[in-house]
Amino acid sequence: MIPAPAFLTNPERFMAFSRWAAPMFGAIAVACAVAGLWLGWSAPPDYQQSFTVRILFIHIPTAWMSEFVYACLAVASLLSLVWRQLLADCAAQAAAPLGAGFTLLTLATGSLWGRPEWGAWWVWDARLTSELVLFLIYLAYMALRAAMDDETKGARAAAILALVGAVNLPIIHYSVYWWNTLHQGASVFTSTGSKLAPVFYWPVILMVLAYTSAFGSLWLVRIRGEVWRRRAEAAALRIARG
Amino acid sequence: MIHLETGKYAFYIWTAYGLSAAVFVAMVGASLNLSRRWKARYEELSRK
Numbered sequence: 001m002i003p004a005p006a007f008l009t010n011p012e013r014f015m016a017f018s019r020w021a022a023p024m025f026g027a028i029a030v031a032c033a034v035a036g037l038w039l040g041w042s043a044p045p046d047y048q049q050s051f052t053v054r055i056l057f058i059h060i061p062t063a064w065m066s067e068f069v070y071a072c073l074a075v076a077s078l079l080s081l082v083w084r085q086l087l088a089d090c091a092a093q094a095a096a097p098l099g100a101g102f103t104l105l106t107l108a109t110g111s112l113w114g115r116p117e118w119g120a121w122w123v124w125d126a127r128l129t130s131e132l133v134l135f136l137i138y139l140a141y142m143a144l145r146a147a148m149d150d151e152t153k154g155a156r157a158a159a160i161l162a163l164v165g166a167v168n169l170p171i172i173h174y175s176v177y178w179w180n181t182l183h184q185g186a187s188v189f190t191s192t193g194s195k196l197a198p199v200f201y202w203p204v205i206l207m208v209l210a211y212t213s214a215f216g217s218l219w220l221v222r223i224r225g226e227v228w229r230r231r232a233e234a235a236a237l238r239i240a241r242g
Numbered sequence: 243m244i245h246l247e248t249g250k251y252a253f254y255i256w257t258a259y260g261l262s263a264a265v266f267v268a269m270v271g272a273s274l275n276l277s278r279r280w281k282a283r284y285e286e287l288s289r290k
Contacts (some may be wrong), residue, residue: 022283036246041245041246042243042244042245043243044245045249050251051247051248051249051251052251052254054248054255055254055255055258058258058259058262059258097269097272098269101265101268104265105261105262105265108258108261109258109261109262112254112257112258112261113254113258116251116254128268152248164274176246186273197288214266214275218269218270218273221273221274221276221277222273222276222277224281225273225276225277225278225279225280225281226276226280228277228280228281228283228284229280229283231278231280231284232283232284232287235284235287235288236261236287239287239290242257
């Protein structure tokens, strides 16, 4: 058996690390968001999209987060299945509501951008549909965990669902290349560099950093909450047994 | 210099930013509440 990383086997070490790391990531998120919004709202309107380009400063980061959080959820699920570590399972459980929140925002902000630009709130485009499927997978993951009385069995079933659902990540990413989509292809990171003008590129990058740091902070806080919950339930059981 | 004008797209832009702010507030509130509530419960049970 491959040994698990020490970080995942030692909740005490994690609690000591997250006590200072969570506020630090939160502070980085606020600083990047202030800088990103300042630069973004100082930029002139786009020559094609006009003022609606400002929605992209919050849509692109949240779309990135919806996939990144799912990748974190899938990796944590794999680690909890392989090593059956408490922290990996706590991390997977803690990531799901945050990922669902980011995915909901991706769909909502995309729709609010699409209405003036495409003339429709929603189209059954491959990128939009696969993103909707991602949202449903997040909901299914949380529902499955909540539905089973035995928490260990629920965690294992949800971890398997998370791993199966990970197949949707490359589908989301490559959907704009595999099918004819209304949604545009990659524009921030491409093999030939960014297609965005610098006045839009830097605000987007800063907002991506802000959202990623915010997730880091909230994830750590939620994992801490899960560790406290399991400790409290173990203590309640000890008291009940006398 | 920040330009807050949004032209005829004000509804779409401000709704997108308002929704984002609301979801972030909900995620921060729920996460802090989860952590504080269970920490307090654990400390309460530990004293028994």
